[in-house]
Structure formats: structure tokens, C-alpha cells
Amino acid sequence: MRLNLSTVFAAGICASLAAxxxxxxxxxxxxxxxxxxxxxxxxxxxxWGSVASNIYDGLVRRDENLDLQPGxxxxxxxxxxxxxxxxxxxxxxxxxxxxxxxxxAVKYTFxxxxxxxxxxxxxxxxxxxxxxxxxxxxxTVDFHMAQPDPVMLTKLAGYGAMIVPPDYIEEVGExxxxxxxxxxxxxxxxxxxxxxxxxLSANEDYFDGVPEVxxxxxxxxxxxxxxxxxxxxxxxxxxxxxxxxxxxxxxxAGNLExxxxxxxxxxxxxxxxxxxxxxxxxxxxxxxxxAIDKQALIDAFLAGRGQxxxxxxxxxxxxxxxxxxxxxxxxxxxRALLEEAGVPQGAEMTIDYRAGNSTFNEVAQxxxxxxxxxxxxxxxxxxxxxxxxNEIVPQGRTNEMYQFSWGGWTFDFDNTAYLSxxxxxxxxxxxxxxxxxxxxxxxxxxxxxxxxxxxLQEIARLAHEEAYHIPLYNEETVYAVADGVxxxxxxxxxxxxxxxVSLSDQ
Amino acid sequence: xxxxxxxxxxxxxxxxxxMGLAVILSPLLFPGxxxxxxxxxxxxxPLTSAEYPLGTDPLGxxxxxxxxxxxxxxxxxxxxxxxGAVVIGTVIGxxxxxxxxxxxxxxxxxxxxxxxxxxxxxxxxxxxIIGPGLDRIIILMIVAQWVQYAxxxxxxxxxxxxxxxxxxxxxxxxGDLRILFVHILPNAMGPLVILGTLNVANNILLESSLTFxxxxxxxxxxxxxxxxxxxRNYIQTAPWVTIFPGLAIMMTVLGLNLLxxxxxxxxxxxxxxx
Numbered sequence: 001m002r003l004n005l006s007t008v009f010a011a012g013i014c015a016s017l018a019a020x021x022x023x024x025x026x027x028x029x030x031x032x033x034x035x036x037x038x039x040x041x042x043x044x045x046x047x048w049g050s051v052a053s054n055i056y057d058g059l060v061r062r063d064e065n066l067d068l069q070p071g072x073x074x075x076x077x078x079x080x081x082x083x084x085x086x087x088x089x090x091x092x093x094x095x096x097x098x099x100x101x102x103x104x105a106v107k108y109t110f111x112x113x114x115x116x117x118x119x120x121x122x123x124x125x126x127x128x129x130x131x132x133x134x135x136x137x138x139x140t141v142d143f144h145m146a147q148p149d150p151v152m153l154t155k156l157a158g159y160g161a162m163i164v165p166p167d168y169i170e171e172v173g174e175x176x177x178x179x180x181x182x183x184x185x186x187x188x189x190x191x192x193x194x195x196x197x198x199x200l201s202a203n204e205d206y207f208d209g210v211p212e213v214x215x216x217x218x219x220x221x222x223x224x225x226x227x228x229x230x231x232x233x234x235x236x237x238x239x240x241x242x243x244x245x246x247x248x249x250x251x252x253a254g255n256l257e258x259x260x261x262x263x264x265x266x267x268x269x270x271x272x273x274x275x276x277x278x279x280x281x282x283x284x285x286x287x288x289x290x291a292i293d294k295q296a297l298i299d300a301f302l303a304g305r306g307q308x309x310x311x312x313x314x315x316x317x318x319x320x321x322x323x324x325x326x327x328x329x330x331x332x333x334x335r336a337l338l339e340e341a342g343v344p345q346g347a348e349m350t351i352d353y354r355a356g357n358s359t360f361n362e363v364a365q366x367x368x369x370x371x372x373x374x375x376x377x378x379x380x381x382x383x384x385x386x387x388x389x390n391e392i393v394p395q396g397r398t399n400e401m402y403q404f405s406w407g408g409w410t411f412d413f414d415n416t417a418y419l420s421x422x423x424x425x426x427x428x429x430x431x432x433x434x435x436x437x438x439x440x441x442x443x444x445x446x447x448x449x450x451x452x453x454x455x456l457q458e459i460a461r462l463a464h465e466e467a468y469h470i471p472l473y474n475e476e477t478v479y480a481v482a483d484g485v486x487x488x489x490x491x492x493x494x495x496x497x498x499x500x501v502s503l504s505d506q
Numbered sequence: 507x508x509x510x511x512x513x514x515x516x517x518x519x520x521x522x523x524x525m526g527l528a529v530i531l532s533p534l535l536f537p538g539x540x541x542x543x544x545x546x547x548x549x550x551x552p553l554t555s556a557e558y559p560l561g562t563d564p565l566g567x568x569x570x571x572x573x574x575x576x577x578x579x580x581x582x583x584x585x586x587x588x589x590g591a592v593v594i595g596t597v598i599g600x601x602x603x604x605x606x607x608x609x610x611x612x613x614x615x616x617x618x619x620x621x622x623x624x625x626x627x628x629x630x631x632x633x634x635i636i637g638p639g640l641d642r643i644i645i646l647m648i649v650a651q652w653v654q655y656a657x658x659x660x661x662x663x664x665x666x667x668x669x670x671x672x673x674x675x676x677x678x679x680x681g682d683l684r685i686l687f688v689h690i691l692p693n694a695m696g697p698l699v700i701l702g703t704l705n706v707a708n709n710i711l712l713e714s715s716l717t718f719x720x721x722x723x724x725x726x727x728x729x730x731x732x733x734x735x736x737x738r739n740y741i742q743t744a745p746w747v748t749i750f751p752g753l754a755i756m757m758t759v760l761g762l763n764l765l766x767x768x769x770x771x772x773x774x775x776x777x778x779x780x
Binding site: 225245246248249296355356361362364365366368372379380382383384386387 | 724
């Protein structure tokens with residue numbers, strides 16, 4: 001079986017190089033990172049999501065517009081004021097190994113996620129508001145909650161909630177499952193070569209759109225330039241993780257196309273709000289905000305693929321307030337405010353940031369140029385990731401400004417806001433206010449989405465008034481697609497579900 | 507002078523001279539230090555604007571100014587670290603070779619261990635722990651290179667200490683220090699000078715590599731390795747961002763190597779006979 005398939009794959013790759021298409025259509029995707037492990041409970045990597053979203057399904061699925069759609073559950077109800085969620089499951093679905101999907105599989109999945117196995121991975125903590133899952137009949141389950149969780153339905157489309165086959169895992173064991181996953185999704189897992197590639201084949205019985213292509217190959221190529229060269233040479237059909245600086249090159253190539261979509265990730269500079277930093281003064285923090293022309297940064301370093309932001313969220317985030325106005329770019333006013341605050345011309349400040357991201361490295365350098373325009377002498381301090389994340393930020397040992405970039409997969413402002421503004425959180429080493437803490441807790445305890453949205457907007461407004469950060473931009477996720485690939489519509493959450501993509505004959 | 511007829515000498519002197527002169531004059535030529543940004547004029551191609559003859563980089567900074575000013579850092583790192591390593595290595599080598607005994611044993615085994623460590627790996631580890639910086643790069647290079655000089659000098663001293671003139675000096679009752687520095691050192695200097703010159707070139711390359719890897723100096727300060735790193739992502743659309751600092755590195759290193767070769771021919775007794 002395996003031998004047979006690899007010949008098929010080899011033929012497919014050859015066919016995409018040579019002009020006339022063979023019987024087999026194989027779509028090849030190149031991405032930077034190899035997630036190394038295919039078990040849903042063991043990962044939080046976007047690189048996992050792009051591949052494994054083709055292998056697994058959750059009870060619900062989030063579409064390209066971030067709306068929830070039925071997945072393995074046909075319908076659901078919220079009962080007992082959010083303390084119980086009832087799901088009606090889809091009938092007649094089976095896992096890739098032939099095992100039937102039913103209520104037993106759902107219960108097994110969540111017992112495993114919330115139990116010992118899940119405890120060894122990073123996903124469990126997202127689902128701790130679930131108390132237990134109860135089987136009502138073969139195709140009905142109840143989720144009993146430990147406390148209401150307004151974001152739980154969205155989270156059920158998340159990595160950790162992907163439904164796994166009970167008999168298969170019990171039979172082959174956890175370690176084998178990590179390397180040979182089985183799900184219900186549009187593609188079946190075939191083979192995986194660590195550090196190189198993973199091969200999937202179409203699931204002809206898929207309940208939600210049988211794949212257009214016969215197989216998928218995900219190749220893991222670390223170096224940006226190499227990945228681009230593979231795309232240019234025709235060995236790759238879709239390239240993920242396109243560097244912004246490569247966008248003009250791809251745009252000018254006749255046979256390649258750039259496809260981009262707003263992503264969850266925002267970039268900002270957090271400000272040190274305690275003495276002796278000059279940024280302890282609110283006027284200075286406002287002045288720093290006014291000194292930056294965000295659109296110019298986006299045009300220069302993101303190839304225009306981003307949106308300026310005034311709070312720590314993009315337009316797609318729940319809690320985004322289109323009415324809110326940020327600090328406009330106004331170097332004159334910034335200089336006046338600095339003078340009023342008694343900051344002398346030529347005063348020195350430093351930006352701490354994570355070394356290794358070439359785009360942000362350029363942005364940071366350009367920021368010092370904008371600060372120089374208002375009379376500040378700002379230096380840069382690139383820091384190795386581990387040191388930055390473990391020693392500098394949580395222990396409050398930063399300079400006046402430090403990088404904060406975050407992307408909550410749920411697209412719910414709660415995720416970012418809580419860990420940047422709530423007392424004692426890792427990304428809030430200098431504290432905010434009692435009022436802020438109260439608001440953050442209030443929205444977490446509410447299940448009324450309209451009320452939550454209002455509170456989240458209030459939080460963003462308060463953070464803006466206190467200028468805790470200099471929000472910069474919301475980055476788009478950029479893909480490059482070769483001619484002949486049709487129907488590729490990436491989702492904002494960076495999960496690539498490729499059953500509707502086809503390869504045309506060329 | 508016969509020297510001027512040597513191709514190595516002429517070419518080496520011209521290349522190193524041009525770069526050296528530009529570097530020495532850089533504060534007069536480019537008082538702004540190549541730090542000024544002009545986002546509107548980013549990635550201007552060379553020879554298209556009078557203001558930026560060699561074009562601009564992704565932040566709209568003048569590449570000509572940055573190449574020249576960046577050379578200051580490169581020369582400084584190259585020369586200071588080579589000098590430091592020469593001085594430390596020489597002193598250790600002299601004493602180890604002259605006194606022999608357990609200290610010699612200890613120092614040379616230590617040197618062997620040191621030689622077994624790959625430099626870039628060592629540098630990456632140390633910098634990940636203590637953070638990047640110009641001073642740290644220089645210290646790292648000295649730490650990595652003193653061994654070569656120490657072993658070189660020790661070898662010469664081992665043979666020289668047996669020679670008749672040293673024995674004669676001893677029998678006159680001269681102090682050890684005087685014998686080491688006045689009588690032995692000058693006779694062991696030849697290979698040292700050659701190695702030193704070649705290592706200046708080597709160090710310039712190392713500094714560029716480390717800065718390219720993001721382990722070197724402040725990204726705002728122009729340096730050749732940093733400029734190469736800045737241009738890496740633009741190599742297809744704006745190759746000039748990498749070409750000019752690359753050329754500068756090549757000219758300097760080539761020039762220094764030619765000079766080093768010429769010196770070897772002049773100072774190496776075997777080379778002179780040809």
C-alpha cells in the first residue's frame with residue numbers, strides 16, 4: 001500500500017513539473033515549520049493547524065469569515081444559562097481507518113484532552129471550563145461546564161478539540177498516534193518524513209466537500225529564499241509564510257500571485273509605566289504615540305499588507321470598536337507634549353525587541369527615525385527570544401519601550417487584553433489600574449455577548465487613554481500561489497483547509 | 507626598492523589604502539554617520555540620484571555613507587582584536603616556551619581544548635547568554651585567537667632558547683625578562699607579523715558573519731555584516747543593498763591578504779631564497 005502510493009506521489013510531482021497533467025493531481029504546499037507531532041493535544045503551532053486542519057474535524061468549524069459552521073455536530077444549543085451545551089452529531093461519518101464516529105468518540109476525545117494525556121500538552125488549559133462530557137444517545141452529547149465560557153463554542157473549532165478515534169488510539173498507543181494520525185477530515189494521512197514533508201491523500205467519502213485534488217504534500221523549508229526558489233521553479237504550488245520583502249519579487253513574476261488575508265497578529269510597543277522611566281509620565285506616552293506614522297511603516301516594510309491599529313486588536317477581533325480614534329500622527333504636537341513634560345531634546349530611550357524577525361528589525365530601526373524627528377535619541381536592544389520572554393518582560397526589567405506582538409487564535413480581544421492589562425499577568429509587569437482589572441473580570445463572567453463586546457470596547461478605550469502601548473499594525477498573512485491553482489481562499493486563522501482547491505490543466 | 511615591483515605589494519597597498527583612507531576620512535566625509543533615514547527614498551537604485559550615488563537601503567539610508575562609516579567598525583574590530591590576541595598570545599607563548607615545566611603543560615593543553623571549539627558556535631552561545639555588543643565580539647575574538655600566536659611563539663622559543671647567543675646572554679648573567687623580550691622575541695617576530703596581518707582580514711570577515719547572524723553590534727550602527735543582513739531579503743529586487751558592502755569586504759580582505767603574502771615572502775627565510 002505504502003509503496004504503491006509513493007509511486008503515485010512521485011508521478012504526481014513529476015506531472016506538475018512537466019506540462020501535460022497526469023491522472024493524479026497533487027497539490028504541493030511549502031511552509032516554514034515542521035510541527036513534529038500530529039496529536040491535537042500536543043501542539044499550539046500554526047504550522048500544525050495548516051496541515052492538520054485537513055486531517056481532523058471538530059464539532060464545529062470556523063469558516064473563512066470566522067463564522068461558526070457545523071462540523072461533526074449538525075446543530076447545538078446553549079442550555080442552563082451557559083452551564084450545559086448540547087450537540088446533535090452527524091450520522092454516517094467514519095474515521096479514515098473505518099472506525100465509526102459517534103458520541104463515544106466525542107466523550108473519548110474530551111476525556112483524553114482533560115485527563116492525563118492532555119495534561120502533558122499545551123491545549124488542555126484552553127478547555128478547563130469544561131467539567132465533563134455526557135453521552136445522551138449515540139448521536140447526542142452534553143458538555144457540562146464548570147463555569148460559563150462565552151468563547152467555548154469558538155474554542156471547539158480549535159486544535160485541542162479535534163475529534164480523535166478511540167479504538168485506533170487504544171490499539172496503537174499514544175506514541176504511534178503522534179506519528180500516524182487518523183481523523184475524519186477531507187484528507188487521509190499517508191506518510192511523514194521528519195523535517196522534510198508530510199503526504200496526504202483525498203478522503204473520497206468526506207461529508208463536507210470531497211477534495212478536488214488527489215493528494216496533498218506539505219513540504220517544510222526553513223529558509224525563506226529557498227522556499228521562494230522552489231515556488232519559482234514550479235516545484236511548489238502554494239507557498240506559506242511569505243516574507244513581506246519578497247512580495248514585490250512575486251508580484252513582478254508573471255506566473256505567481258500574492259494572496260493575503262488579515263491575520264490575528266498585532267505588533268506594538270509596550271511602554272514602561274513606572275519610574276524612573278520617562279514613560280511613567282502619561283504625556284510622554286501620548287507624545288510617543290503621536291510620533292509614529294503607522295501607514296508609512298506598513299507601506300515600507302509590510303508591502304502595504306497590514307492595517308494601522310489604535311488598540312491591541314485588528315478589525316476582525318471581537319471587541320474591535322470602529323468608532324475609536326487613535327492618536328493621529330503629529331510630530332509637532334508630540335514635540336510640544338514632550339517639552340511640557342520636561343523631556344529635554346536629545347533625551348535617550350531604548351527599545352527592547354526580539355531579535356530574529358527581519359521585518360520587525362526594520363520596523364524598529366524606522367521607529368528610531370520617527371522618534372529622532374521629535375528630538376529623542378532612541379537606541380535598539382535586540383534580545384534573544386528565550387531571554388526576552390522569560391527574564392526581561394515578566395520580571396519588569398525592560399527599558400522604556402519593549403516589543404509586544406500577539407495573535408489570539410480566537411479573535412476575541414479578551415485573550416490579548418487580559419494578559420496585557422490584568423494584574424499579575426506575564427505581559428503586564430508594571431500594572432494598570434483597579435478599574436481595568438474589574439472590567440477584565442466582569443467580561444469574563446458574562447455570557448451576554450453584546451454586553452461583553454461593550455466592556456471589551458471600554459477596555460480598549462481605557463487603555464488608549466492611558467497609552468499603555470503604542471499600537472502599530474495588524475499584519476496580514478501572505479501566501480504566494482502558482483498559476484493553475486484555483487479556489488484558494490485562506491482563512492484569517494492561518495488554517496489551510498484545501499479540499500476546495502483544484503489544479504487546472506496547463 | 508624591489509618591494510614596489512612586487513604585484514602583491516602594489517595591489518595590496520592600493521586596495522587596503524583606498525579602504526583605509528576612506529575609513530580614516532569618514533567623519534569628515536559623512537558627518538551624519540550614515541544614520542539618517544528617508545523612507546520616501548527607500549531602495550533608490552545606484553547612479554540614479556545625486557544625493558545617493560550608491561543608492562539607498564530598505565530604510566532609505568545612504569549606502570555610500572554606510573559602507574564608508576561601516577568600514578570604521580570593521581577595521582576597528584579587525585585591528586584591535588588581532589592586536590589583543592597577538593599581545594596575549596605572545597606573552598603566554600614566550601613564558602611557556604622558555605620556562606617549560608607544568609605551566610607549559612597546562613597552558614598548551616588548555617590551548618588544545620580552545621582550538622577544538624568551533625568559533626561561531628562558541629560565539630553564538632556566549633552572545634545568547636551575555637547579549638550582543640562590539641566589546642564582547644572583540645573579547646571573543648581575542649579569546650579564540652590567542653592560542654594560535656601562543657603556539658607559534660612557543661615553537662620558536664623552544665628552538666631559540668637552545669641557541670648559542672641565548673646561552674651566551676645567560677652566561678653574562680642577564681635577567682630572564684631581558685633575554686625573552688630583547689633577545690628572543692625579535693627573532694621570533696616574523697611569523698607573528700604575517701599571522702597578525704592575515705588575522706586582521708580574518709577578523710573583519712568574522713565580525714561581518716557575526717553581525718550578519720544578528721549576534722554582532724547594534725543594528726542602528728552601520729557595519730558591513732549588518733548591511734549584508736539588511737539586504738538579504740531584498741537580494742532579488744534591490745541587489746545593490748548587498749553588493750556594495752560585499753565589495754567593500756572583498757576589497758579589504760583581499761588587500762590585507764595580499765599584503766600578508768608579501769610580508770611572508772619578505773620575512774620568511776625560505777621564501778627569500780626563491
